[in-house]
Structures are given as structure tokens and as C-alpha cells.
Amino acid sequence: MKAPMRDANxxxxxxxxxxxxxFGEFGGKYVAETLMEPIQELQDAYAHFRSDPEFVxxxxxxxxxxxxxxxxxxxxxxMSEAYGTQIWFKREDLNHTGAHKINNAIGQALxxxxxxxTRIIAETGAGQHGVATATVAARLGLECVIYMGAEDIERQxxxxxxxxLLGATVVSVESGTRTLKDALNEAMRDWVxxxxxxxxxxxxxxxxxxxxxxxxxxxxxIGTEARAQLLEKTGRxxxxxxxxxxxxxxxxxxxHAFLNDERxxxxxxxxxxxxxxxGRHAAPLxxxxxxxxHGMRTYLMEDDDGQIIGTHSISAGLDYPGVGPxxxxxxxxxxxxxxxxxxxxxxxxxxxxxxxEGIIPALESSHAVAYAKKLASLYGKDKIILVxxxxxxxxxxxxxxxxxGITL
Amino acid sequence: MSRIxxxxxxxxxxxxxxLIPYITAGDPTPGATVDIMHxxxxxxxxxIELGVPFSDPMADGPVIAAAHERALVHHVxxxxxxxxxxxxxQSNQHTPIILMGYQNPxxxxxxxxxxxxAQAAGVDGVLTVDLPPEEANTAAGIYAAVQIxxxxxxxxxxxxxxxxxxxxxxxxxxxxxxxxxxxxxQNLDTQALAERVRAIRQDCSLPVGVGFxxxxxxxxxxxxQVADAVIxxxxxxxxxxxxxxxxPATLQxxxxxxxxxxxxxxxxx
Numbered sequence: 001m002k003a004p005m006r007d008a009n010x011x012x013x014x015x016x017x018x019x020x021x022x023f024g025e026f027g028g029k030y031v032a033e034t035l036m037e038p039i040q041e042l043q044d045a046y047a048h049f050r051s052d053p054e055f056v057x058x059x060x061x062x063x064x065x066x067x068x069x070x071x072x073x074x075x076x077x078x079m080s081e082a083y084g085t086q087i088w089f090k091r092e093d094l095n096h097t098g099a100h101k102i103n104n105a106i107g108q109a110l111x112x113x114x115x116x117x118t119r120i121i122a123e124t125g126a127g128q129h130g131v132a133t134a135t136v137a138a139r140l141g142l143e144c145v146i147y148m149g150a151e152d153i154e155r156q157x158x159x160x161x162x163x164x165l166l167g168a169t170v171v172s173v174e175s176g177t178r179t180l181k182d183a184l185n186e187a188m189r190d191w192v193x194x195x196x197x198x199x200x201x202x203x204x205x206x207x208x209x210x211x212x213x214x215x216x217x218x219x220x221x222i223g224t225e226a227r228a229q230l231l232e233k234t235g236r237x238x239x240x241x242x243x244x245x246x247x248x249x250x251x252x253x254x255x256h257a258f259l260n261d262e263r264x265x266x267x268x269x270x271x272x273x274x275x276x277x278x279g280r281h282a283a284p285l286x287x288x289x290x291x292x293x294h295g296m297r298t299y300l301m302e303d304d305d306g307q308i309i310g311t312h313s314i315s316a317g318l319d320y321p322g323v324g325p326x327x328x329x330x331x332x333x334x335x336x337x338x339x340x341x342x343x344x345x346x347x348x349x350x351x352x353x354x355x356x357e358g359i360i361p362a363l364e365s366s367h368a369v370a371y372a373k374k375l376a377s378l379y380g381k382d383k384i385i386l387v388x389x390x391x392x393x394x395x396x397x398x399x400x401x402x403x404x405g406i407t408l
Numbered sequence: 409m410s411r412i413x414x415x416x417x418x419x420x421x422x423x424x425x426x427l428i429p430y431i432t433a434g435d436p437t438p439g440a441t442v443d444i445m446h447x448x449x450x451x452x453x454x455x456i457e458l459g460v461p462f463s464d465p466m467a468d469g470p471v472i473a474a475a476h477e478r479a480l481v482h483h484v485x486x487x488x489x490x491x492x493x494x495x496x497x498q499s500n501q502h503t504p505i506i507l508m509g510y511q512n513p514x515x516x517x518x519x520x521x522x523x524x525x526a527q528a529a530g531v532d533g534v535l536t537v538d539l540p541p542e543e544a545n546t547a548a549g550i551y552a553a554v555q556i557x558x559x560x561x562x563x564x565x566x567x568x569x570x571x572x573x574x575x576x577x578x579x580x581x582x583x584x585x586x587x588x589x590x591x592x593x594q595n596l597d598t599q600a601l602a603e604r605v606r607a608i609r610q611d612c613s614l615p616v617g618v619g620f621x622x623x624x625x626x627x628x629x630x631x632x633q634v635a636d637a638v639i640x641x642x643x644x645x646x647x648x649x650x651x652x653x654x655x656p657a658t659l660q661x662x663x664x665x666x667x668x669x670x671x672x673x674x675x676x677x
Contacts, residue, residue, distance in 0.1 A: 020542070030511060030538045032467040034563035034585060036570065175473060176463060185466045192467065195565065292511040292538065293464060305485030306516025307463040 013259035021209020023329035073229035099391030105132035107218035112199035125180035126317035127159025129203030134168035149179040204247025205324030208295030219253030238386040246318035250390035269371035271313035272340025282311035314343035315363035362391035410532035411504040412580035425632040430641035432459035432475035434484030436652025447660040451667025460509030497530035506533035527554040535559035575612035596621035625673035
């Protein structure tokens, strides 16, 4: 694919998406006609409220008092010693509900309330976004329905129980591959049927415009904080920022504040599964091609007929055949480098974080740490690599035990 | 010109409402589709909507989504669907065929390549569910160049200004989705429908087909009072789901009988 022309001195990443919701050729609004009007309403409402001081104040207050922001910036001393470079963690794992997902759920729920919607729906893979959504719905007294693939329900039981305790209805999705993409299909079907009273909180920077922009904006607090925190603690910007990419919300969240800092290298770790060469992975940017799914044009994993193919990852949160359209654009522009991290590499990094730093990282975030480990030798001990520790791994303990043949 | 506009002109002269059944290509098996298409025509279908199986049929309800899954068991893709149309055309040159599906399989083939092959196979219209007019300029131009009608949906939520945008791009007919929701939804309000169809006609001169929620002869007859075409999908696909595992001849007979029943109700009303 040819790289689009871009003058690094004048190009401003913050000006995208354009008025049509496009990032270059990616993004857009590929939905059935019934959803066009509700999406336009959402777009107008979001355009209004994102610059409404009262809305912004309420969002920021909730992030501070309810989520516990700003999240910590932590120097991983023993890991830095072992890897031979300076590793810093942005501690999204310390947020209320244990991951970055809550930032976006709060933003969208506040919007739902402003729009007078009484019912919230969401899709979830690993269950982190489902838990975050059920949490904010409980707090605002809104009805909440979470769609989750039957296969994911089996492997993420603790999160399913959490959602139920929070008062949400969890609907098991039996269609297709019974994972995240099918949960998204089912949530879309619900939304198209109940648009009058229902707000659909999409959990990642995917879907039709304005979702990729809106979710990015709500998550960009990660990078805004991280940039200021590192400047304060080290007096300089990082040399590299690394994040894992499933749909890509934590990655966009931390990348966004650095996009115009051309000398900060950005890296996205996709789920390499058993290895890109085996075909058993969830890495559309590394091994897919552009297509249309879930309301957007983006890189997808598909077969020759254009059917979306099943994905594989140790991590349910990365197990998605598409990716947010802004990532597709950043890949083609060459601004972010994406590569697959295998299940084994992620598992090894998971243990490193626990043994060196006393932190249980989510398996998703472990992919980012593994990528940082690979990059360490390129950078050396004087350089700073900032890793987004997007979530905590308590939810993954059963998966890890099972993989290692241990019965709890 | 495709076969669609001449069909509607003829029907207007005859004062008849078009009956357009929908089936998913490859359901229950790839070998059954062309015979079912002929049975539909024998039962009184004026045109056929042929669904292109897709792994993620987001806008379809459980009945048609299951049909996509049954077809995908046999790996039926766009190439095979075009092959079925070609075989159908060997013995039927007059019944318009509209492919209905999602954008990704078309893009995987390449829109221009698809348009050329579809035209050669004998396709008359293409309805891409997830390609609203805002995203359809390129595709509509390519289809127009090969005399294939781009068919667009109009929803209960579509405002008059959008109907005018759709009317500019659409040819053949427009498809009014009579309910909010996915295919196979229930509870059609025929009086509200009549008002909506009147409103659409103010901004769009094309024939108006109505689908979603038409499940039997009485609902078809009621819709036939106000629409130029009645589109039946889920009710038909349900018959295929029930009888698909059995004798193909029985399935064809049932499909034809179901069409005949709807056809008679339409012609009486």
C-alpha cells in the first residue's frame, strides 16, 4: 500500500476525522438506513456537548472522584534493569473497575443521560467494557443490557457475575463465532430495534462515525496525563510509546497526545496468537486488508470471499477481526508501527511484570509489555519507553492457571 | 436499462402490485437455489431478491441470519451467487434479480469487477444494506455504467431531506423498511404505513416496495393497497428452514404454494 503524502511540519493529527467521519479512506458510516438518523442525532449531540463547559466539568469531576484519575505514572525499576531500557507504566490498571474502559463508559453514559435515554446497551469481549458499562448504568439508575459471545462468557465467568451483581442483564450471543464481533452484531440489532429509548455505548474506537472520534476523545485523557506526568518526572518526552491494540481504544487514548510529537515513536501490539504465519491470530493491521464491517472502513481479517474469519488470541479483549479506523490510517501514514505479539510472548511478559514489579497485568496489556521488551535492545538504557498498562489481570488468573495446567 | 423499470411500467398498466420474495442464496444448499428461484416465479413472483451470504449480517434478524449461516456452511460466496444467477438466466430471461447483501464481499471482489460480472450474469439491481447514500456515490456510478440499478432502503427514521438524497442516487425502485428493527420483525401498522408511503412519493418518483413485517396473505394484501411492490423475506426463509433438510421437490412445492397464496391475496385486493 502506498503511503499517503504528509508534511510532518504542518500536518495536524487533531484535525481528524473530517466532517464525514473519515480518517483518510478509513472510517465513515456504513450502516443500514434505519440507523442513519440516530447516528446523525448522536453526532450532533456529541458535537454540542464536547464543547459544553458544564458537560466537560461533569466528565472531569467523575474521572477524578469516581475513577480515581489521574492514574499513576510509574517507573518500573527492576524491569528496566532487566530489559536494558527505561520502562514507565501508565497505570490504567489502577482505575475503578480495573481498566481504561471506564473513561469512555462514563463519557458516553453522561451523554445518554443528556439525551434522555433510559436504557443502555453494550457489547463486551473480555467483559471489561461490560463491567464498566454496567457500573455507570447502576450509578445513573439506567437499565443495562450487555451482549457477550457465548464463548467469551465461558472464559470470563468472574466478569459475567460482576455485571449481574451490578444489575445488568447479560445476553449470551450464540451466532457466528460466538465472540466479540457477534456480540457487536447483536447489540447493533438491539439498537436498530429500540433506538427511541436506547443508547448504545460502544466500547472501543470502532463502529460508525461518531463513535471512533467520541471514544478516542474520552480515552485521550490517558495520553494527556501521561505526557504531562513524564515531562514533570523526567523533564522530557518518551522515546517510544507502546500499547496493545484490539479495537484500539487504550492505544488511541495514549497515542493521541503524542501524534504531533514526530520524534516520539509509537508502537501498537496486535494479538499475534499462535504466530502471524499460522493464520491463528487477531492482527488485522499486520496481516489483514481494508474492508467494511461494523459501520466502518478499516483493516479486517477476511477470506477471499470477503467473509470475516475467526480470530484467535489468548486474550479475549484483543480477539476481534477489525480495528478502529484511525489505527488503519495511522498505519498507512506510517505514524504508528504495528506488529503481532504471540500468546507465548505475552505470557512471558505477564510473568515478568508480576515478578519484577509486583503488578498483575491484564493479558491484553501484557502484549504491550512484550512489545516493549522486543524494542528494548533497539533503544538502550538511556531511552524511555512508555507502556500503557491498560488493565489489571485479576480477571485472567483462571486463564493463566488453565494454560499452565494448574487447577485452582 | 435493467429489467426492473419495464417490470414496474407493465405492472402499472396492469394495475397489479409486484410480489418480490427474498431468499438467501445457498440456503439450504447451493444446489437448491436455482430450483427454488424457478418455483418462486411459478408461484407468482415478479422479481427475486437473492441474498448474498455474509459472515456478519448485522441488519438481519435471527431467521435470515440463520439462513446466512446455513449457506456459509457450504462456503457460498459472491462468486457462487453470480454463478447461480447465470444458471437461472439460462431458462428465465425476464424476471428481474436483485442481489441483496453487505458491502464487504463486494469490495473483496472489487466493485468494478463485481459490477461487470453481475451484469454478465444477468443481475438487475444491487441492494447493499450497509451502504447508505453518503457512502454510495462511487458504487452507484459504477452500477449505473453497466445498467444495474442501485436499490436503496428508506426507513421509518428517514427524514424528507434524506429521502431526496436517496432519490437522486436510486434507480429501479426504493425499498421502504416498514419497521424499526431487523428483518423478520413483527407488528406492522398499515395505516401509519400508508401515510409514510404517501410522504415518500412526494420526494421520490420511483416505485416504492415495502418489506419487513409482511408474513402472510392478509398483511401482504394490506400492504399491497399502498405499495408498488410487496417484499417477503423472513416468512419464506422460515419455510426453507423447516423443510430444507427434506425432499427438494416438497420444498419447491411449498415455496410455490406460499407464493401463490400471497399472489392471489394481492390480486384480489
